[in-house]
Amino acid sequence: MERKKTERINSAAQSWFFRWIFLIIFIAGGIHETSLAQEIRDEGNFILEFGSTEDPAESQYRQYLIDEGSLDAVVQDMNCELNLRENVRVTFRTSDSGSNNPLYDAEYNQILISYGFVIEVSSLFRGDANAWFPNVVQIVLHEMGHALMDVNKIEQYYDGENNEVLADQLAFFVMSEFYEADDALQQVAEHFDIRSVDRNVLSATSGDHLPDSERATQFICWIEGKRHFMADRYGGCRGEYEALLDSWDDRLAPSWKAAFAFESREDDEYDEYECDEPG
Numbered sequence: 624m625e626r627k628k629t630e631r632i633n634s635a636a637q638s639w640f641f642r643w644i645f646l647i648i649f650i651a652g653g654i655h656e657t658s659l660a661q662e663i664r665d666e667g668n669f670i671l672e673f674g675s676t677e678d679p680a681e682s683q684y685r686q687y688l689i690d691e692g693s694l695d696a697v698v699q700d701m702n703c704e705l706n707l708r709e710n711v712r713v714t715f716r717t718s719d720s721g722s723n724n725p726l727y728d729a730e731y732n733q734i735l736i737s738y739g740f741v742i743e744v745s746s747l748f749r750g751d752a753n754a755w756f757p758n759v760v761q762i763v764l765h766e767m768g769h770a771l772m773d774v775n776k777i778e779q780y781y782d783g784e785n786n787e788v789l790a791d792q793l794a795f796f797v798m799s800e801f802y803e804a805d806d807a808l809q810q811v812a813e814h815f816d817i818r819s820v821d822r823n824v825l826s827a828t829s830g831d832h833l834p835d836s837e838r839a840t841q842f843i844c845w846i847e848g849k850r851h852f853m854a855d856r857y858g859g860c861r862g863e864y865e866a867l868l869d870s871w872d873d874r875l876a877p878s879w880k881a882a883f884a885f886e887s888r889e890d891d892e893y894d895e896y897e898c899d900e901p902g
């Protein structure tokens with residue numbers, strides 16, 4: 624009798640033991656699987672650099688970009704929020720004889736933007752920095768979109784045109800959701816609009832991009848979509864803005880430093896990840 628009781632206790636204990644082991648394995652397996660699926664290790668940063676130039680006008684713009692400081696802040700914020708698998712250099716450089724167009728060079732993980740292009744954008748706005756500077760920020764973020772898709776192996780469409788839309792979406796996403804820079808985004812739409820009608824513009828922003836007229840329409844639509852996001856009635860642009868948010872919410876999910884940093888999107892309020900001030 625005594626023995627049987629002990630046995631029963633033992634077997635109960637064993638059953639609990641196995642249940643716990645099972646649970647622990649189950650949880651650990653789940654965490655392991657999740658981390659395998661989600662983890663993008665923090666092994667790189669965006670690195671901003673301003674190449675030297677002999678040209679007086681380029682020197683002036685170079686100094687402006689450095690002194691203004693926002694580009695440095697954007698790069699730091701991106702590094703603060705996102706893990707990158709490799710370093711990506713964000714290089715402003717003197718114009719060469721070749722194409723002036725900004726680009727992301729996947730072979731060298733490098734974004735290249737010439738001072739000549741910056742000067743051209745400035746001239747389209749008659750030198751008004753409130754108008755041209757946001758466009759430089761947009762251009763940097765657009766190229767960062769390409770870089771993120773490449774370095775963090777984020778799903779792309781493998782169709783040049785669609786990936787250009789994705790890069791524009793990222794630029795809009797960051798300017799709109801990180802900085803709430805809605806006025807700046809208006810200037811971006813304006814920029815594409817000016818290019819689409821100004822035949823004297825030497826270098827189109829295109830390449831693989833959509834035509835400037837379409838990019839202008841697209842940016843205006845996103846701005847409108849965001850403005851009417853909380854409205855009850857469904858509008859085409861609201862849907863486009865919603866698609867933009869979903870697209871990059873999903874694509875960036877494995878790259879956020881703070882897990883689920885943007886989870887509270889439904890409240891139209893994003894948690895901020897506290898970054899260490901750079902030492």
Ligand SMILES: [Zn+2]
Binds near residue numbers: 765769787790832
């Ligand atoms: Zn592009």
